[in-house]
Amino acid sequence: MKIIMLGAPGAGKGTQAKQIADKYGIPHISTGDIFRANIKEGTELGKKAKTFMDQGLLVPDELVCELVVDRIQHDDCKDGFVLDGFPRTIPQAEALTAALEKIGSNIDFALDIDVPDENIIDRMSGRRACVNCGATYHVVNIPPKEEGICDRCGHEIVLRDDDKPETVKKRLEVYHAQTKPLIDYYKNQNILKSIDGTQPMDTVFQVIVNILGA
Numbered sequence: 001m002k003i004i005m006l007g008a009p010g011a012g013k014g015t016q017a018k019q020i021a022d023k024y025g026i027p028h029i030s031t032g033d034i035f036r037a038n039i040k041e042g043t044e045l046g047k048k049a050k051t052f053m054d055q056g057l058l059v060p061d062e063l064v065c066e067l068v069v070d071r072i073q074h075d076d077c078k079d080g081f082v083l084d085g086f087p088r089t090i091p092q093a094e095a096l097t098a099a100l101e102k103i104g105s106n107i108d109f110a111l112d113i114d115v116p117d118e119n120i121i122d123r124m125s126g127r128r129a130c131v132n133c134g135a136t137y138h139v140v141n142i143p144p145k146e147e148g149i150c151d152r153c154g155h156e157i158v159l160r161d162d163d164k165p166e167t168v169k170k171r172l173e174v175y176h177a178q179t180k181p182l183i184d185y186y187k188n189q190n191i192l193k194s195i196d197g198t199q200p201m202d203t204v205f206q207v208i209v210n211i212l213g214a
């Protein structure tokens, strides 16, 4: 069960990826975690990645792909994995397909959590974070006991710059330009499954389970 997650930032794909990983006993892999692990362990790939990151440069597609392919060959991936946050672009997807072919492997499912931009902007604008301890809330879904005040430490909770509609709109533009073409790419490979991500999270997960099989 080799799965990649697609969907706009804020569509909830990370949450779904975690639940899939728990239910099917396969690792949830994000590129951030791979970078951190390789740098911490001082691997050759990690050292290479670090030289780019230290200069504030993006790690090149081929190297990210090498790191991902290395990670998915670890023992814990023998029954599959959920890739979250990679690939993000067509060149990355092509590099991943080629690298997997080389080791006689392929992706089984590309799950697209589909949520219209307006819903994402709405959702994000309801988020609040504590200025002191970083605890997160949502005005509708996870409200604090007292409006505007952190349950944990009593400090003020605010809408972060990252969650402001202008910022979210910019991220969505990047997503539409770079990542959305992946939907066609995986559709052409006949492994794309689009899921209506506006439904409650539990319903979205149930739909995914129906697709993947119990």
Ligand SMILES: [Zn+2]
Binding pocket: 130, 131, 132, 133, 134, 135, 150, 151, 152, 153, 154, 155
């Ligand atoms: Zn707090």
